[in-house]
Amino acid sequence: MKRKQPPGYDRLCRELSAEERASKEANGIIPVVRFKIPLTGRTGFDDIIRGSVVFENSTLDDFVLLKSDGYPTYHLANVVDDHFMAISHVLRAEEWLSSVPRHVLLYRALGFEPPQFAHLPMLLGPDRSKLSKRHGAVAVTEYRDQGYLPEAMVNFLALLGWSLDDKTEILSREELVANFTLDRISQTAAIFNPEKLGWMDGVYIRRLEPADFVLRSLPFLERDLPAEVARPLDIDYVRRVLPLVQERARTLSEVAELTRFFFVTETMNDPALLIAKEMDRASTLKTLKVSLERLGSLPAFDEESLETVLRPLAEELALKTGQLFGTLRVAVTGRTAAPPLFQTMAVLGKTLCLNRIETALTKLS
RNA sequence: GGCGCAUUCGUCUAGGGGUUUAGGACACCUCCCUCUCAAGGAGGAGAUCACCGGUUCGAAUCCGGUAUGCGCUACCA
Incomplete structure (x- = not known):
């Protein structure tokens, strides 16, 4: 290829006589069996997705059918196997398109009826090349281990190269099998978009x-x-x-x-986060102290009771709810972003919450 | 290099001669909701439909060429 020579087998042994063959074999040469492609003419077929596709036979090389170890290549195995399994439709990725003429020639040579072919668009990596290991996950099991739901994965993958209509994005497996048709498969390769997969997985998780x-x-x-x-x-x-x-x-x-x-037991890593907007160390310490007292005397520690105590407390301390709740959120969870405060505190429980607020108090002073 | 396939917002796509000021989704931006983050709601920005030529009264839609991308070009699948 680099020397601009057409690659492929040079057909050196295409017309060997019986004697020549015998002599080579006597010399210990282990042969492969190749398919003798017609030198002229063309081979075409009707792809369900792409329509008529035609190749000049002269551009095809005499491909190997049986390797020297006696095993068949994919080309031979695939044709023979599919025929005996009575396969009616071969659906595979577009990367196989160029080997179809070899396959139909083989079907014919064997006296088999070729199946219908449909070559699906490929899945590309972000760099537009064939999806491979260097793009990250190639095996679906890797996505499962990364926490993607199988049903989301199926939905997402189905929409890469196929669509139901101009709006539908979320389809169950059942809806998919009920509505899937070959004629709505697109012809263009699709770049795998992990952002959208993430969104869709979130949709499925919420459901x-x-x-x-x-x-x-x-x-x-x-x-x-x-x-x-x-x-x-x-x-x-x-x-x-x-x-x-x-x-x-x-x-x-x-x-x-x-x-x-x-x-975990240790959550307060950055006490500075306790100080809410427009507050300082002193006001934060005071806020935590008062909160500790009020919460400590709370008989029930459920969401409702917490809200009943804490909302008025903000006003009492002349704070915005965001400031009070923000400080408490950090005290109790160690972070600025977490689930709603009252629910979180209720689940954590009174003891843990009070302990953590005390810890926050100590760490801040 | 040869052969093949493809080309609509950044990405996935709808749309297949007039209904299109090209529709939806992800991502992005703004606003609303709101104790934070999400979720949700309402808006916005984003595509001279790769380019050139042809057919036609009319083309994103049909045809040709060019360009670009991808695939194949193994005794791999």
């Missing part, structure tokens, strides 16, 4: 029954939560924690990170 979400997330929590967290996890606690993050996760593997502070 999960809460109990199912727990079931599906559990293995990821067991796998990804820090080692210091005791295993097996307390399933009842997990069941109360997870609903708070179901609509916030795009993949199941994000669940561990989103819920981490519910499980």
Whole structure:
């Protein structure tokens, strides 16, 4: 190729006589069996997706049918196997298009009726080249391990190169099989867009029954939560924690990170975060102290009671709710972004919350 | 190099001669909701339909060429 020579077999042994063949074999040459392509004419077929495709036979080389180890190549095996399995339609990626003439020539030579062919558009990496290992995941199992739901994966993949209409994005597997038709497959290769996959996975996660979400997330929590967290996890606690993050996760593997502070003991890493906008150390310390008192005397620690105490408290301290709740959020979770405060505190429980607020108080002063 | 396939917003796509000021989705931006983050709602920006020529009263839609991209060009699949 580099020397601008047409690559491929040079047909050196195409017309060997019986004696020549015998002599070569006597010299220990182990032969391969090739297909003798007609030197002239053309071979074409009707692709379901691309229409008529025609090749000049002269551009085809005498490809190998049987390797020197006696095993068939894909070309031979595929044709023979498909014929005996009575395959009616061959659907495969576009990268196979150029080998179809070899296959139809083989079908004919064998006296078989060629099947119908449909060459699907390929999946490309972000650099527009054939999806491969260097683009990240190629095997669907890798996506499963990364926390993508199979049903989201199926939906997403189906929409790469196929569409139902001009609007529908979310289709169940059942809707897919009921509506899928070859004639709506597009002819252009599609670049795999991980952003959209993430969005779609989030849609599917939100649609999960809460109990199912727990079931599906559990293995990821067991796998990804820090080692210091005791295993097996307390399933009842997990069941109360997870609903708070179901609509916030795009993949199941994000669940561990989103819920981490519910499980680990040490959460206050950056006390500076405690100081809310337009507040200082002194006012924050005061806020934490008063909150500690009020919360400590709270008989019930459920969402409603918490709200009933904390909302008026903001006003009493002349703070915006955002400032009070923000400070408490950091105190109790260690982070500025978390599920709604009252629900979070209710799940964490009174003891843990009070402890964490005390810790925050100590770390800040 | 040869052969083949393809070419509509950044990406996935609808649309297949007049209904198109080219529709939807992801991402992006703004606003609303709101204790943060999400989710949700309402808007916005984003495509001279690769280019050139032809057919036609009329072309994103049909035809040809060019360009570009991709694939194949193995005793791989």
